[in-house]
Amino acid sequence: MSTTPLQTPALHLVQDLRQIIQDARGRVAAQVNSELTLMYWHIGERINRDVLDNQRAEYGKQIVSTVSTQLQEEFGHQGFEPRNIRRMMQFAQQFPDIKIVATVSRQLTWSHIVEILPLKDDLQREFYLTMAAAERWSKRTLRDRIDSMLYERTAISNKKSLAEAKQRLGEE
Helix, strand or coil: CCCCCCHHHHHHHHHHHHHHHHHHHHHHHHHHHHHHHHHHHHHHHHHHHHHHHHCCHHHHHHHHHHHHHHHHHHHCCCCCCHHHHHHHHHHHHHCCCHHHHHHHHHHCCHHHHHHHCCCCCHHHHHHHHHHHHHHCCCHHHHHHHHHCCHHHHHHHHHHHHHHHHHHHHHHC
């Protein structure tokens, strides 16, 4: 079956419209992810401020449970479980600079942040954040890179290269 001249322009129009819709949906999703990540940081920072002012571990445990229950009643269960509230607090502690958080939130999702939170070393967290953003890693790829100890392997490789360079300089 051959296409008539009317079908070809209509086909191109629909393809263009599809692309416009897909691009807009992608931008909306990215903006929503960014705002969620910023909201989680602000929640964590605010709770930390309250808990740190009182400096009582028992109060901290109680406040997480109370806040979680009240937020879930008002806004639904998803995202406000006690475990996620503690992650928000950890996020705000590990990344106290809102400017860095704002930048990261535009490039990575909350799921990426959750993968990085358990890492103990500041440089290690920074390495994975930078690589995930620059290479546009999915959450799964980020987890795989962490599990494969990419940071440690890169650090060892860099130390070997530095040692070899020093050795070459000593020979000259």
